Amino acid sequence: MDVDAGRGAALGGSLPVDFPLARRLRTLLSWPPADGDPVTTMVRTHRAVHSGADAAALRRAYAIAESMHRGQFRKSGEPYITHPLAVAQICAELGMDTTTLVAALLHDTVEDTRYTLDALDGDFGSEVALLVDGVTKFDKEFYGKAAEAETIRKMIIAAGKDVRVLIIKLADRLHNMRTLDARSPASRARIARATAEVLVPLCDRLGIQMLKRELDDAVLMHLEPEEFARIQAHVAAGQPARESYLTRVVREARVVLRRDRIDADVQARPRHVYSIWKDTVAAGQPTPVDLPRISIVVDGPDNECYAALGAIHGLWRPVPGRFKDYIASPKNNLYRSLHTTVCGPDDSSVEVLIRTRAMHRSAEYGVAADFRYPQPDAGSTPSAEQLDWLRRVLDWEQETADPTLFLQSLRCDLAESQVQVFAEGRQVVLPAGSTPVDLAYELGPHRGDHCLAAKINGRLAPLGSELGEGDVVEIFTEGDAHAELDLAVAPPGPRKEWLGFVKSPQAQLQINRWFAQHEEPGISIADKVRLGRAAVGLALRRHNRGLASDLPLRRLAEERGYPDVDTMLVAVFDRTLEPEAVVEQLIALVDHPE
Numbered sequence: 001m002d003v004d005a006g007r008g009a010a011l012g013g014s015l016p017v018d019f020p021l022a023r024r025l026r027t028l029l030s031w032p033p034a035d036g037d038p039v040t041t042m043v044r045t046h047r048a049v050h051s052g053a054d055a056a057a058l059r060r061a062y063a064i065a066e067s068m069h070r071g072q073f074r075k076s077g078e079p080y081i082t083h084p085l086a087v088a089q090i091c092a093e094l095g096m097d098t099t100t101l102v103a104a105l106l107h108d109t110v111e112d113t114r115y116t117l118d119a120l121d122g123d124f125g126s127e128v129a130l131l132v133d134g135v136t137k138f139d140k141e142f143y144g145k146a147a148e149a150e151t152i153r154k155m156i157i158a159a160g161k162d163v164r165v166l167i168i169k170l171a172d173r174l175h176n177m178r179t180l181d182a183r184s185p186a187s188r189a190r191i192a193r194a195t196a197e198v199l200v201p202l203c204d205r206l207g208i209q210m211l212k213r214e215l216d217d218a219v220l221m222h223l224e225p226e227e228f229a230r231i232q233a234h235v236a237a238g239q240p241a242r243e244s245y246l247t248r249v250v251r252e253a254r255v256v257l258r259r260d261r262i263d264a265d266v267q268a269r270p271r272h273v274y275s276i277w278k279d280t281v282a283a284g285q286p287t288p289v290d291l292p293r294i295s296i297v298v299d300g301p302d303n304e305c306y307a308a309l310g311a312i313h314g315l316w317r318p319v320p321g322r323f324k325d326y327i328a329s330p331k332n333n334l335y336r337s338l339h340t341t342v343c344g345p346d347d348s349s350v351e352v353l354i355r356t357r358a359m360h361r362s363a364e365y366g367v368a369a370d371f372r373y374p375q376p377d378a379g380s381t382p383s384a385e386q387l388d389w390l391r392r393v394l395d396w397e398q399e400t401a402d403p404t405l406f407l408q409s410l411r412c413d414l415a416e417s418q419v420q421v422f423a424e425g426r427q428v429v430l431p432a433g434s435t436p437v438d439l440a441y442e443l444g445p446h447r448g449d450h451c452l453a454a455k456i457n458g459r460l461a462p463l464g465s466e467l468g469e470g471d472v473v474e475i476f477t478e479g480d481a482h483a484e485l486d487l488a489v490a491p492p493g494p495r496k497e498w499l500g501f502v503k504s505p506q507a508q509l510q511i512n513r514w515f516a517q518h519e520e521p522g523i524s525i526a527d528k529v530r531l532g533r534a535a536v537g538l539a540l541r542r543h544n545r546g547l548a549s550d551l552p553l554r555r556l557a558e559e560r561g562y563p564d565v566d567t568m569l570v571a572v573f574d575r576t577l578e579p580e581a582v583v584e585q586l587i588a589l590v591d592h593p594e
Helices: 021-029 040-049 055-069 082-094 098-105 117-124 126-135 146-161 164-178 185-205 209-223 225-259 273-281 303-315 357-372 385-397 403-413 436-443 445-449 496-500 505-515 525-542 551-559 565-573 579-591
Strands: 264-268 293-298 338-343 349-356 418-423 426-431 451-456 459-461 473-477
Touching: 040 055, 040 082, 040 098, 055 082, 055 098, 055 117, 082 098, 082 164, 082 209, 082 357, 098 126, 098 164, 117 126, 126 146, 126 164, 146 164, 146 385, 146 403, 164 185, 164 209, 164 357, 185 209, 185 403, 209 225, 209 273, 209 357, 225 264, 225 273, 225 293, 225 303, 293 303, 293 357, 303 338, 303 349, 349 357, 385 403, 403 505, 418 436, 418 473, 426 436, 436 445, 436 451, 436 473, 436 505, 445 451, 445 473, 445 505, 496 505, 525 565, 525 579, 551 565, 551 579, 565 579
Parallel strands: 293 349
Antiparallel strands: 264 293, 338 349, 418 426, 451 459, 451 473
């Protein structure tokens, strides 16, 4: 659901009473658009990428969404339908497929209207139903403080089946951030912090820089409004001189590349506000610095990037220590490019990004690139390598019953700051600040539980030592024989003090599990739903009855004021609702429907 939305009635509601009358009237008079067809722009955007797209399906989805949301309004006073339409437009601009756009149009209907998931499944199929269900939140009234964490857990699990769930959620949050001014200052700060902690890192992991840039700027604008305004003013003041300088840089770069017969597109690459803030103000510099930057996109194989690099370094002197090869060693989201800084014309520093066209597409659209530029023989599914991190999250999600612990672990796993180390002949990516213990658990639960000592770059080091970028690490466990180590004197098993310095979710979870193995385990909402359903089934069998479908359960949940069947089944598990009482009412509903 739109975090910026006024709930209103599902049908026939009214505008918020605190919304100025004149503004309400202007909003109502301006909607729908004068041409009478609000989906035209979205359909055109979609068909510009996918020429054979089914526009009829999009119009049908819009018609249902508009009907279901009629009478609901956002905090800004706009009709609620403007939000799902905007989310679908963002997905269309990304180049997503028709199924994603249909789900985007309908993504709030199940949560906020009388339209059910079963009805949606019947109208549009199970694929759309999975996407909509994946972004539908748990009700805070019934789940309390666990609602946010359980909603994110549910979304991650659904994304394991179809990553488009996350893309719709990111588009949803982006539109909410664009319209956040309608919220109170406290709400704006809370939503911006939540966006920065989970959704921006998720966007980065998916590699969708097209969305991440705007999300970053929106978060900074609401959390650091004075700094945001200061940097904007600085950029505006220097823009004429910077544009003139970059025109010269681009022209000279094109000449040298053409001379070396390297076919490439050279463009100025303006930095966004958050990027300037992060690299200068947040790094302790008193004034923001908007370093000129260009991108070089070569037509050809990867080795053409190195040829272009040689040409640029032959033209302008490279700045020592400012070269990074993300082609040979991609980032954890598979971002690939060459980065260098040179002393350009007039001895001013210029940043240069060099990549192939395929790398550029991947850098801008991430996992969405597979939908925008589908390969004939590969379908539209992101590669397994792109989603390795998601599979790792799902692995430890199953071991984390506590939703709050899961959310904390996810935030840590998604941390933007990371280090790459080498162990046992392979590269391992860990959160910044990780230790040899974090590495040991990344190599395997047994290695972690029985870790006794470590060497960093050939020297013995305490297990709590912080690992640095490029460190080579050896982990020693029970049974390892080494002349320099007396491993027999240390007791086996993890130490509780490790919890004071480990950073990775894997290490935290495994250590906590070791010490909690004799305690009663927690239980997730999904397990409560399953066990609540089993309790109702047992009670039904005592009456020699059974359920052919969930329809009676849905009717009973509605009558008792629960938002859905799952919430009622959780109440059965928690014994706030007795299974026998549920069964008696179910039998009455079936036998005496009137």
